[in-house]
Amino acid sequence: MGPVRLIEVKEDILSDNTKLAADLRAGLSGEKTMLLNLMSSPGSGKTTLILNTIEALRDELRLGVMEADIESTVDAEKVAAKGVAAIQLRTGGFCHLDAAMVKQGLEAMDGGHLDLIIIENVGNLVCPAEFDTGAHLNAMILSVPEGDDKPLKYPLMFSICDVLVVNKIDYLSLSDFDMAALKERVASLNPRIEIIEVSCRTGAGIPEWVSWLRAQWRRFREN
Amino acid sequence: MRGKSDNEAASNKMHELPITESILNIVLKHAAMNDAHKISAIHLRIGALSELEDEWLQKYFDYLSKGTIAEDAKLVIVRVPAKIQCRSCAYEYEAEKVMMAELVCPACGGKGGNLISGREYYIKEMEVQ
Numbered sequence A: 001m002g003p004v005r006l007i008e009v010k011e012d013i014l015s016d017n018t019k020l021a022a023d024l025r026a027g028l029s030g031e032k033t034m035l036l037n038l039m040s041s042p043g044s045g046k047t048t049l050i051l052n053t054i055e056a057l058r059d060e061l062r063l064g065v066m067e068a069d070i071e072s073t074v075d076a077e078k079v080a081a082k083g084v085a086a087i088q089l090r091t092g093g094f095c096h097l098d099a100a101m102v103k104q105g106l107e108a109m110d111g112g113h114l115d116l117i118i119i120e121n122v123g124n125l126v127c128p129a130e131f132d133t134g135a136h137l138n139a140m141i142l143s144v145p146e147g148d149d150k151p152l153k154y155p156l157m158f159s160i161c162d163v164l165v166v167n168k169i170d171y172l173s174l175s176d177f178d179m180a181a182l183k184e185r186v187a188s189l190n191p192r193i194e195i196i197e198v199s200c201r202t203g204a205g206i207p208e209w210v211s212w213l214r215a216q217w218r219r220f221r222e223n
Numbered sequence B: 001m002r003g004k005s006d007n008e009a010a011s012n013k014m015h016e017l018p019i020t021e022s023i024l025n026i027v028l029k030h031a032a033m034n035d036a037h038k039i040s041a042i043h044l045r046i047g048a049l050s051e052l053e054d055e056w057l058q059k060y061f062d063y064l065s066k067g068t069i070a071e072d073a074k075l076v077i078v079r080v081p082a083k084i085q086c087r088s089c090a091y092e093y094e095a096e097k098v099m100m101a102e103l104v105c106p107a108c109g110g111k112g113g114n115l116i117s118g119r120e121y122y123i124k125e126m127e128v129q
Helices: A015-030 A046-057 A076-080 A099-109 A155-160 A169-174 A179-189 A206-222 B013-033 B054-064 B097-102
Strands: A005-012 A034-040 A063-067 A085-088 A116-120 A137-143 A163-167 A194-197 B039-047 B074-080 B083-086 B092-094 B113-117 B121-128
Touching: A005 A015, A005 B013, A015 A034, A015 A099, A015 B013, A034 A046, A034 A206, A046 A063, A046 A076, A046 A116, A046 A163, A046 A206, A063 A076, A063 A099, A076 A085, A085 A099, A099 A116, A137 A155, A155 A179, A155 B097, A163 A179, A179 A194, A179 B097, A194 A206, B013 B039, B013 B054, B013 B121, B054 B074
Parallel strands: A034 A116, A034 A137, A063 A085, A063 A116, A137 A163, A163 A194, B039 B074
Antiparallel strands: A005 B121, B039 B121, B083 B092, B083 B113
């Protein structure tokens, strides 16, 4: 064997995923299907928010759900029972979805006729922030019991999202969660993020969430 | 308020696996292009904001690279600090990850900033024979 040589590689490790995600996004835009990537810790209310969203929008939009959270209590069959296109992705215990998995899901779903597809990503605040899924919008949920310090621990997740849904606000009176401190931290990381306070249990704030989503969809359709 | 005990440590260890797989594919491609027969070291630049752990990257790499010319290659990881540009005065400064949500510009006291570096996932070069 010859002497040791140094070879320049100069490649982004995630470039394949980034490129595939961009292709997916462009393809979906062409079909006028908006893809929303919903992320959160386990137990913050992704499934419940999705079910609330379905109830509110099923009569005006053709909806689809791509279920990736292995811990979700609502599986694709239950979502499908509501008359919504649904698919359960097999993530094989992975901590996040990547664009290749989303592509497979879209193909299996045959969702070209849909207006809005929501991805329920795997429940954690770390890995999903690193991998572009091809979604047009990134949304995250933070629930009050998780604490207002989460932007300190997971800055990347807060910095990549278009909207932050603060769920379980009916717990606010029971905790020392500081909403003003949370908003200041989040704005510091991401000045363009929208923050919507909801309680999926009482229904508070759900109309605001739905109208935000509807406005995003209209803007998407116009472009 | 500090939140409930976190369960992320246990659940996120798979994160390194797809990253490692991607590294292996890229270096094998470059080795073939450069007619290399053995890869002995791979130099990576990883942003300070990434949650990757060096030890796990190497473990997964050792596992995945078995039987390839990259077997036994050492991953040499350089951490790229998170660098911020102040939104008020455009001054550039480095910040720790835990400070990202409470940034205060050391030049003007302005809050918040745009991330210039710290998210890198980059293969710089490799040592081959």
